[in-house]
Amino acid sequence: MTLISLVIPCYNEQESIPIYFKTVATILNDFQKEYPMYEWEYWFINDGSNDSTKNELTKLNVEHPQTVHYIDFSRNFGKEAALLAGLAQAKGEYVCVMDVDLQDPPELIPQMIRTLATTDNDIVTAQRIDRTSEPKIRSFLADEFYAVMNHISKVKIAAGSRDFRMMKRPVITAILSMPEYNRFSKGIFSWIGFKTKILEYRHRDRVAGKTHWSMKQLFAYSMEGIMDFSNVPLAIATWLGILLLTSSLAGLTTIFIQAAFFHTVVANWLGYTLVIALIGGVQLSYLGVVGDYIGKIYLETKQRPHYIIRDKH
Template sequence: MELLSVIVPCYNEEENVFDFYDELMKNATFFEERKLQVEILYIDDGSKDKTVEKVKELIEKDKRVHLISFSRNFGKEAAIYAGLLKSKGDYAVMMDADLQDPPSLLPDMFLHIDNGYDSVATRRVTRKGEPLIRSWFAGMFYKIMNRISRTEIVDGARDYRLMTRQVVDAILAMTEYNRFTKGIFGWVGFETKWLEYENVERRKGETKWSFWKLFLYSIDGITAFSTVPLAIASIMGVLFCLFAFLFIIVIIVRKMMFGDPTSGWPSLVCIISLVSGVQLFCLGIVGQYLSKTYMEVKRRPIYLVKEEI
């Protein structure tokens, strides 16, 4: 029998631990017909509620359930990496505990795997239930990312993805500290089938992804899979140097031809402020890449395990 590893990153999801398990087990008949054994890996990302206790209760009920609990909150990317690293299955699937990734799609996903695909990914075709401003910024991120990066990232892509062991091993070969899983999926390649579905709102609890966290996450994605911002910073520097040089020539010619005194200090202050802002912006871009390099060369572990059952 083949083994399916179900990886479930959790952060303060005590209300959804049992609900997710119940929804997943609705596929029990399918698992039996396909002769699939299942292991369920709950990856607790330093939860402050009773998520760990709930998973332990579930382990008493079903020995196929496993728990990996971090020493603190390391982020979802670390939880995904830990789940893939600990998985033993011939196939692995990542799903959120909040049930926004419907387990009912698993039979269709395996159908495409049987047809020769290496992985089956999901994407939302709507963002029903999300604030409009958040949806707009998300759409803009995907457009910008696909313009400045050679790695394709599909608009609305979820982390919900079924993969063969070959794909899992390829992802694990990328041991970088600053991880952006959506980009890693695209970078490793392989034949991928995309399944579209309507957005599903979380069953219980509140989202852990604030607008600010998503904004910082998008910056991580851009700096991880594109060096175009560095080129933009260089181009802006060259353009402002040319502008300053031409402006100096204009001032000299005007003084020689018309004898006008050099005046207009308010406009000069505005120009200096603008150029200074551009310099700081470009320095910030360079700083982002430098900080990523700094964290990589430290070679710190991606996560630390407090408890494993």
């Protein structure tokens, strides 16, 4: 028998959980009739939900104690921590990561299994090829993020990539060997390498509830990814400093020539303002970027746990 683990992070998903389990269980049971050599386990991670998510998970655990397990965090630690906790608990030879809102189409799971079993691929990942029903500004910003990320980083991430993927055990071992506190899973999945097969699908709406990602959170997550896998922001600050310094010197030189050779009267405050503004801009922009990197180093050196488990079934 080959065990397949499903890792499902949950945050305030009381409405989605029953629909998810019924849908996925039906697909997997039908698949098992044709391929009886596979068995399943579910690992739900309750990421500090403040609704009835834990109650729904408890019901499933009572009804299916051999296959449905869950972890209950002491508070909300974020999706990255939830993914890490699920991967650490999963025992399967194949491990599938997916969202509970069914925007990740579970119909792809059988195809993922067959691909890993019959080819030399180590990862099968889903890639969304359209963003219908999503606000245009959000789609535009997402596309721009991938474009910038792929331009400035050696780690390439395909536009529309999702966390939804199935991986073999050596891939999970590689991911768990990376203990960093600041985590960006899409970047980590790409950084570790391994042979990957991409399955394309079209956008789906949530089956229930509403998204918990605001524009502010998405922007912060994007910056996390850029700074975790690229030092280009530091280089930008350096070149910006050089540009501003050069501009300042050119401006001051112009003022000096006009005053010395053409006897043009230039107000002293203009020169002072130019010098102060440009040098101040260099300092602030550079220190801001350096401060972000130092902040990340600070969090890494603390070696705090990524999450705290209040309960596990």
